[in-house]
Amino acid sequence: xxxxxxxxxxxxxxxxxxxxxxxxxxxxxxxxxxxxxxxxxxxxxxxxxxxxxxxxxxxxxxxxxxxxxxxxxxxxxxxxxxxxxxxxxxxxxxxxxxxxxxxxxxxxxxxxxxxxxxxxxxxxxxxxxxxxxxxxxxxxxxxxxxxxxxxxxxxxxxxxxxxxxxxxxxxxxxxxxxxxxxxxxxxxxxxxxxxxxxxxxxxxxxxxxxxxxxxxxxxxxxxx
Amino acid sequence: xxxxxxxxxxxxxxxxxxxxxxxxxxxxxxxxxxxxxxxxxxxxxxxxxxxxxxxxxxxxxxxxxxxxxxxxxxxxxxxxxxxxxxxxxxxxxxxxxxxxxxxxxxxxxxxxxxxxxxxxxxxxxxxxxxxxxxxxxxxxxxxxxxxxxxxxxxxxxxxxxxxxxxxxxxxxxxxxxxxxxxxxxxxxxxxxxxxxxxxxxxxxxxxxxxxxxxxxxxxxxxxx
DNA sequence: TTCATATGCGTAGATATAACACAAATATAC
DNA sequence: GTATATTTGTGTTATATCTACGCATATGAA
Numbered sequence: 001x002x003x004x005x006x007x008x009x010x011x012x013x014x015x016x017x018x019x020x021x022x023x024x025x026x027x028x029x030x031x032x033x034x035x036x037x038x039x040x041x042x043x044x045x046x047x048x049x050x051x052x053x054x055x056x057x058x059x060x061x062x063x064x065x066x067x068x069x070x071x072x073x074x075x076x077x078x079x080x081x082x083x084x085x086x087x088x089x090x091x092x093x094x095x096x097x098x099x100x101x102x103x104x105x106x107x108x109x110x111x112x113x114x115x116x117x118x119x120x121x122x123x124x125x126x127x128x129x130x131x132x133x134x135x136x137x138x139x140x141x142x143x144x145x146x147x148x149x150x151x152x153x154x155x156x157x158x159x160x161x162x163x164x165x166x167x168x169x170x171x172x173x174x175x176x177x178x179x180x181x182x183x184x185x186x187x188x189x190x191x192x193x194x195x196x197x198x199x200x201x202x203x204x205x206x207x208x209x210x211x212x213x214x215x216x217x218x219x220x221x222x223x224x
Numbered sequence: 225x226x227x228x229x230x231x232x233x234x235x236x237x238x239x240x241x242x243x244x245x246x247x248x249x250x251x252x253x254x255x256x257x258x259x260x261x262x263x264x265x266x267x268x269x270x271x272x273x274x275x276x277x278x279x280x281x282x283x284x285x286x287x288x289x290x291x292x293x294x295x296x297x298x299x300x301x302x303x304x305x306x307x308x309x310x311x312x313x314x315x316x317x318x319x320x321x322x323x324x325x326x327x328x329x330x331x332x333x334x335x336x337x338x339x340x341x342x343x344x345x346x347x348x349x350x351x352x353x354x355x356x357x358x359x360x361x362x363x364x365x366x367x368x369x370x371x372x373x374x375x376x377x378x379x380x381x382x383x384x385x386x387x388x389x390x391x392x393x394x395x396x397x398x399x400x401x402x403x404x405x406x407x408x409x410x411x412x413x414x415x416x417x418x419x420x421x422x423x424x425x426x427x428x429x430x431x432x433x434x435x436x437x438x439x440x441x442x443x444x445x446x447x448x
Numbered sequence: 449t450t451c452a453t454a455t456g457c458g459t460a461g462a463t464a465t466a467a468c469a470c471a472a473a474t475a476t477a478c
Numbered sequence: 479g480t481a482t483a484t485t486t487g488t489g490t491t492a493t494a495t496c497t498a499c500g501c502a503t504a505t506g507a508a
Contacts, residue, residue, distance in 0.1 A: 004270055005230075005231045005268060005270060006229075007229045007231060007300075007311055044229060044300070044311075046228055046229060046309050047302055047309075048302065049300060049301050049302055050298070050300040050301075050311070071297060071298060073295060074274070074295060074298045074313045076231075076268070076273065076274040076313065077273050077274075078271055078272065078273055085270050085271075087231055087268075087274070087313075089298050089300065089311075156455085157455080157456090158454075158455075173497075173498075173499090174455085174456090175456085175457075175458085175498095175499085176496075176497065176498085178456080178457085179457095179496095180496090195454095195504090195505065195506085196454090197453080197454085197505090197506065197507090198451095198452065198453045198454070198505060198506040198507065199452090199453045199454025199455065199504075199505060199506080200453085200454055200455040200456075200503060200504035200505055201454090201455080201504070201505065202454080202455060202456090203455085203456090380486085381486080381487090382485080382486075397466070397467075397468090398486090398487090399467095399468085399487085399488075399489085400465075400466065400467085402487080402488085403488095404465095419473090419474065419475085419485090420485090421474090421475065421476090421484080421485085422474060422475040422476065422482095422483065422484045422485065423473075423474060423475075423483090423484045423485025423486065424472060424473040424474055424484085424485055424486040424487075425473070425474065425485090425486080426485080426486060426487090427486085427487090
């Protein structure tokens with residue numbers, strides 16, 4: 001045994017619904033930072049991979065099922081945990097709106113979605129982790145079609161547009177955006193239409209993941 | 225003590241000279257993989273940050289001084305080390321040609337530069353780590369001016385061009401490339417000229433890091 | 449029936465990219 | 479000393495992409 005460093009994983013899970021980006025937080029049950037809000041996560045077991053550890057912790061603490069997960073960064077500064085040296089591998093996840101609702105089995109007091117504009121005080125260095133995760137999300141949606149992981153399977157085009165304006169925090173020209181996305185050939189237009197309130201009904205689209213990978217293999221890159 | 229997971233750091237350090245990209249490797253002294261080549265690295269001490277650990281290990285094992293270092297990825301699969309569970313935070317570094325020469329103090333048999341086209345068999349999962357590092361290097365030089373970290377302080381423009389053709393493994397139109405770089409306004413043309421063999425002497429340039437950060441703050445982004 | 453609202457499609461000017469040709473300054477061979 | 483090969487250095491044009499708009503269409507509500 002060479003060292004006494006402890007290894008944990010933390011997950012920054014984003015959800016999106018009608019113009020709001022939220023992040024999943026859990027309330028800490030024990031010291032330190034007892035009762036404070038924190039990112040879901042915990043110690044890695046000796047016989048499980050890092051991703052497995054994240055999925056297990058998320059499932060135990062929140063019941064949320066992730067459909068996109070990638071490693072974000074590893075935070076290992078001395079003193080980030082007052083108890084002892086703890087190095088944490090942070091992950092970055094996205095969930096679709098249906099998983100966005102917390103399962104009834106979880107105590108709503110213990111796991112909750114927070115709008116990223118209205119965050120509570122966070123335990124440890126989780127504020128810093130979250131900040132980096134948001135930057136990653138913002139930059140990544142411009143060159144990888146991960147935005148679709150935040151939408152329903154079928155969605156009107158305006159949902160996609162609104163997602164991008166919200167995430168990138170700037171206006172997007174609807175017509176140019178549509179042209180751009182259309183030229184990437186990753187959307188299937190369905191026959192179905194939906195209508196909310198006044199205005200012309202919108203066609204529903206679905207993201208064609210298969211075609212995306214095919215195009216990617218041919219060197220056609222996604223970029224907004 | 226919750227677990228027995230060991231934490232290490234590994235460094236993928238790239239050097240460049242006259243059309244050759246090399247990576248720094250060390251020969252292992254102990255089992256497992258005794259005498260095999262591996263990435264420099266080792267166990268993280270309880271009281272040092274991750275970056276400090278990388279710098280210390282690099283200094284101990286190779287004597288090379290790094291001028292650019294960033295975290296690459298954390299490798300934590302079960303079974304990547306036959307002895308026990310070892311999670312390794314890999315870093316990615318670049319050195320200038322002067323540091324490229326291994327210091328006389330180091331035993332050349334123990335630390336060596338290898339052309340990335342002519343690699344020996346590597347210990348552990350270091351081949352995988354190196355592959356990811358190369359991909360990162362290739363993608364990163366297109367949107368961050370890290371290429372300059374691989375060149376001398378003063379360099380002819382053709383050096384920069386050759387670096388890019390080598391790293392990206394494709395031809396670049398010299399005139400368009402020059403226009404692009406010039407428009408970014410991050411190069412200072414010096415009065416000095418150099419001449420190797422036949423051909424018109426070349427002006428020397430230097431990278432203006434200060435101006436780069438200034439432009440970045442104004443939202444002007446580097447992109448090749 | 450009129451109005452407000454949201455979707456859907458097209459066009460023109462500006463900007464950036466890609467392709468390409470030739471002049472200038474040196475070392476070397478003769 | 480002259481011709482030749484070699485390398486650096488710059489400009490121009492066609493093409494593609496991006497940006498900024500205008501207007502028609504289909505609905506709910508007044």
